[in-house]
Amino acid sequence: xxxxxxxxxxxxxxxxxxxxxxxxxxxxxxxxxxxxxxxxxxxxxxxxxxxxxxxxxxxxxxxxxxxxxxxxxxxxxxxxxxxxxxxxxxxxxxxxxxxxxxxxxxxxxxxxxxxxxxxxxxxxxxxxxxxxxxxxxxxxxxxxxxxxx
Numbered sequence: 325x326x327x328x329x330x331x332x333x334x335x336x337x338x339x340x341x342x343x344x345x346x347x348x349x350x351x352x353x354x355x356x357x358x359x360x361x362x363x364x365x366x367x368x369x370x371x372x373x374x375x376x377x378x379x380x381x382x383x384x385x386x387x388x389x390x391x392x393x394x395x396x397x398x399x400x401x402x403x404x405x406x407x408x409x410x411x412x413x414x415x416x417x418x419x420x421x422x423x424x425x426x427x428x429x430x431x432x433x434x435x436x437x438x439x440x441x442x443x444x445x446x447x448x449x450x451x452x453x454x455x456x457x458x459x460x461x462x463x464x465x466x467x468x469x470x471x472x473x
Contacts, residue, residue: 349399351471352426353464354391354417355379357409363433363461364404372468380413388413392420400427400471403452404464407434407441411448418451430455431464 353375355364361379368377376398378391395401401421405411414430421428430452434441448455456467 349374349471350397351375351468352395352398352401353377353468354401354403356403356405356411356413356417359406359409359433360404363406363464366461367404367464367468370465372465375468380417382410382413382416388416392416395421395424395426398424398426400429402464402468403428403430403448405430405432405444405448407432407436407444409444411444414447414451427453429453431467432457433459433461433463435459 351374353364353367355361355377364377364379368375376394378394380391380403381387395417401417403414403417405414418428428451430448432445432448432455434444434457445455445457456463458464
């Protein structure tokens with residue numbers, strides 16, 4: 325492709341990420357609650373590059389401390405939760421990510437829009453820099469691939 329062709333192609337793109345900013349990101353994928361842990365575990369089996377999978381277990385203090393400390397090595401934390409999951413660990417994850425200077429993206433998987441799901445969303449919204457609501461667990465893998473995993 326010639327220089328003028330590259331310039332035309334670049335001008336037609338609304339948002340372009342320049343090469344120095346286009347490096348792979350280390351993503352920490354955290355499953356929260358039983359459903360989130362199941363989805364994160366299945367995603368971890370896909371062996372995506374630069375994705376480290378962990379489960380948040382607020383009942384295990386040592387494991388939670390190790391998880392929260394691991395955020396210092398990550399470029400992004402992706403929290404996966406399903407409707408009806410125990411979301412008690414989400415606020416701790418947000419605080420640790422904020423200290424580490426890492427963005428938190430939440431992926432909330434829901435099949436219905438009932439009051440329970442609305443309550444879960446009320447917990448997740450203030451704890452995430454970006455919250456994605458999806459109905460298909462395969463969306464998690466698709467999103468990670470698009471992020472460069």
